[in-house]
Amino acid sequence: MPQPREAAVPWEQWMPMLLVASLLWGALASTHTSLNEVQLGNDQSCPAPKGIEHGKVEHLARYQCDPYYQLRSRGDGLYRCSQQHMWLNEAAGEELPICEPVCGKPKNPARQVQRIIGGMMAAKNSFPWQGRLLSHHNHTAGATLISDQWLLTTGRNLYLGHSENSTLDEIAPTLRLFLGKETPAGAVELIVLHPEFPGAVDLALLKLKHKVPVGEAVMPICLAQKDYAKVGRVGFVSGWGWNTLLEHPKHLKYVMLPVADSGSCKAYYQTHAWKPLLNSHTFCVGMSELLESTCLGDAGSAFAIHDPEDDTWYAAGILSFDRSCSAAKYGVYVQMLSVLDWIKETMAAH
Incomplete structure (x- = not known):
């Protein structure tokens, strides 16, 4: 006597074959880890889906990133269980993708209709x-977050309160960093000065001991991959530098400033008592229409440019000379393009 055919398996019973990437978060930390090395416990895995008549079940694992992180991979994040019972991606093989922080996408970007001295x-x-x-x-002083573990600041900022003979190992434990609304960023694990500091490039990289969570309040700015420092282009500079009362403000301030002609800037400082670094690694920025400018304590902050083509904010430069305070005509910034290779190589090496 023929047996009754088993009813078709409902969709909701075999849908769990798609594994959520967040369950494998620990495995995402290294590109050397593969899905085949990850052992999911009973509380993290779904039961094997049932087969269907005249068909088959394909076991899949798709990786997705948390909000404010994006997938970086040679593949598409989709892994299939092969005939050899190995999880493989068509392009990346066993290599897992990485979730890296989104940069330059503030939820509440500054507007040009709004108008650190004033x-x-x-x-x-x-x-x-x-x-x-x-x-x-x-x-x-200022500092600029460029990843979830690295910041840029000026080399001179690090020696504030220290003698020029102080070592970087002595300086690092004395530094305190805050992000967002006065959120401690944790200890500084490593300081790397630009190889041409202090003679030509006033810049340093700071590596935090631990990565900071990225979200609305804390997010790195993207590094400029092209020259945004064109004469007349307006950028935004935020900071905690002195205000008109020559004291540090209680709230973060910003100002809109135009890129200035380098020739005029160099001619100006040739006759000025102050002698900032001016060379192929730098560009100058003038005052706002209201004669606003940066001031002491703003150095290390980014000259932030909004690119409407991809709706992203980029650091075109890092403020080096912050002594203008509306008394000098120009601020001076380290040109990002001239140090971009050094930044990438240093971060990759550490």
Whole structure:
């Protein structure tokens, strides 16, 4: 007597074959790890889906990133269980993708209709890459988040309160970094000065001991891959530098400033008492229409440019000379394109 045919398996019973990538978060930390090395516990895996008549079940695992992170992979994040019972991606093989932070996408970007000496108070999360660096004896300086573990600042900022003979190992434990709304960023594990500091490039990289969670309040700025420092182009500079009362503000401020002609800038400082570094690694920025500018404590902050083509914010430069304070005509910034290779190589090596 023929047996009754088993009913078709409902969709909701075999749908769990798609594994959610967040369950494998620990495996994403290294490109040397493969899905085949990850052992999922009973509480993390779905039961094997049942087969169907005249068909087959394909076991799949698709990786997805948390909000404010994006997938970086040679493949598409989709892994299939092969005939050899190995999880493989068509392009990446066993190699797992990485979830890296989104950069330059503030939820509440600054607007050009708003107008650090007399700048405008920044709205919440307008400049999530802005860091506040407190050096020895509580000197305030700027720093710029460029990944979830690295920041840029000036080399001179690091020596505030220290002698020029101080070593970087001595300086690192004295630094305190804050991100977002005064959120501690943790200890500085490593300081790397640009090889041409202090003679030509006033720049340093700071590596945090631990990665910081990226979200609305804390987000790196993207590094400029092309020359945004064109004369007349307006950028945004945020910071904790002195205000008109010559004291550090209680709230983050920002100002809109135009890129200036380098020839005029060099001619100006040739007759000025101050002698900032001016060379092929730098560009100059003038005052705003209201004669606003940066001031002491703003160095290390980014000259942030919004690119409407991809709706992304880029650091075109890092403020080096912040002594203008509306008393000098130009601020001076380290040109990002001239140091981009060094930044990438240093981060990759450490």
